[in-house]
Amino acid sequence: MSGPSGTWQHAPGFWEGDRPRIVTSRFAHADSHTLERFLATDGYAGLRRALAMPAAEVHGEVRTATVLGRGGAGFPAGTKWGLAPEGVWPKYMVVNGDESEPGTYKDRLLMERDPHQLIEGCLIACYAAGLSQCFLYVRGEMALAQERIATALNEAYAAGYVGRNILGSRFSLDIVLHWGAGAYVVGEETALIESLEGNRGMPRLKPPYFPAAIGLYGQPTIVNNVETLANLPWIMRNGASAYTAIGTATSPGTRMVAVSGHVARPGVYEIVNGTTTFRDLIYGDEFCRGIRDGNTLKAFVPGGGSAPWFTPDQLDLPFEASRVGPAGSMLGSGAVMVMDHTTDIPRAALTLTRFYAHESCGKCTPCREGGTWLERILSRVVDGRGTMEDLDQLMEVGQSICPGDFPHASSSDLGLAAVPFPYKMTTICFVGPSAFVPVHSALTLFRSEFEERVSRRTRIPVRAVAP
């Protein structure tokens, strides 16, 4: 089925290449979502190996592999499982498939293209951590992913891979497919649990910081991202040392990254963690092949809509949290959004701020009111009805959501010092600060464009017309 390496695209948006493939290894097959194809390509072999080991050893293997959480925070999965208290039961697994961070889509492809791999990952995790039941929460708007997972679960139940006495062993586990209904904030893990309990999806007050202590129905609950779990079958088949041999010591393995916006070949790529740089990704021949139409790069968002922006100065940073953090941003959920020199920066920032203002659940005042204010003020600036005072007002409103020093890309031109991520905030979750991030980044890096908009009162479409 597979064509010449790097030129072949089966799942819309996905490009393979001569790179290690851990989670996308079956994407080359048109029938990658079927049980038949899965079994023909080592499917459920990792589970079989795991079940032949005591649970604690499986947990140890995953801990050694240092699988960093792929949902955004980058917290190691093995460590997270270990946070659940012993002697408290039942414990639950909630799989976070509510992917909706702007720019991000990898979980959707993993759910649509290889649902059995995810199911196998769920089983391995629940076995290792001694969990009683697994809930697979899939974003409501992803009809195909829901259909593919439902089909896969039905096949797996019928064939004895899920349910009672899995693979004829003593291990029994139910996996329940759950549909969301459209709310970005539900991707926050405590909001996800609220939603799964049948409530409005609002984040819970912290502490407790981790649902591993108190989660679903007040019980210890592990919340893992889809991509995180999709790594586990490979690790159980090949061993933790094979996994850590890829990438760097602090960021082992691979990760999926979606690169969108003004690049010549936008797409989802499975890249080597820790060593691949943003320059490789944006300009590399096996990746995005540069900026569209020979244009020049103006700025990029390195880790989903919530991440502070970078400029060409940061292109040589690798996909390594310990490098990107001190530079003032985050890797987040594996989404790079690229803006070329034709981009109307204030308007681009507005689309992101509007997103977060719209998705605020309304629980915390600084986010509910502040996000809307940011959107309104920015909106009138973009429409040419703003004043110079509005620009200061934007920063002031932002400071009430994230008081104190705020991270931004360090730029030698601007002489600004970088402040490490994350920042102080007056809200329970990151939706509030995220509304300010694009405003802050755009205003710090491209203030003159805002000032020009204020004085000239011009209107320019966000997609600049080609010369």
Next chain:
Amino acid sequence: MARLNDDNVRLAIETIARYPRPRSAMIPLLHLAQEQDGHVTNEAMAHIADLVGATPAEVWGTASFYEMFKFEAVGKYVVNICGTMSCALMGADELIHHAEERLGVHVGGTTPDGLFTLERAECQAACTEAPCLQVNYRYRFRVSTESFDSLVDDLRAGRLDGEIPAHGTLATVRQQIPAGRGVGAVAPESVVSNPDWFDGKAAL
């Protein structure tokens, strides 16, 4: 048609039984109600309240939080055009403007023939295929004004009936746990120990 019909009550009871607490089935049941009637009616919410042991106000409280639930009639096809960052960078605003002109309604409106409701959606997770849209949550990628027009023509002519069900039907495949294969859900307070397989020994 407003309360859940007999078939859907059977599905609802099956769904509720999968969760340790019935209330967890609220969102799946709301989807079921929306599939039955095209939108979620007050009567259906009262019925769901009975089924999961909540009050109708609690069901409305939950339902009204989520964008996919509609409480009055919408078009047979809900067209969601993404307007967030990557799609905006690739011309979503122009596409939305074109769609408004073509369908003759503003964002949020429904065409007089009851066929189309136009919405401006937030990020739909297809950012590299911008601008994208969904019709009843089925994707269309890299949509141009021309391909939008032919999509509308195809939908009007019923040429996509096999692929795109009427609004309300989300996934056309449901999870089914065969009798005797499922472990079964138990209320957390009724669980008195770790799973018996979690005893320090290999399960296989």
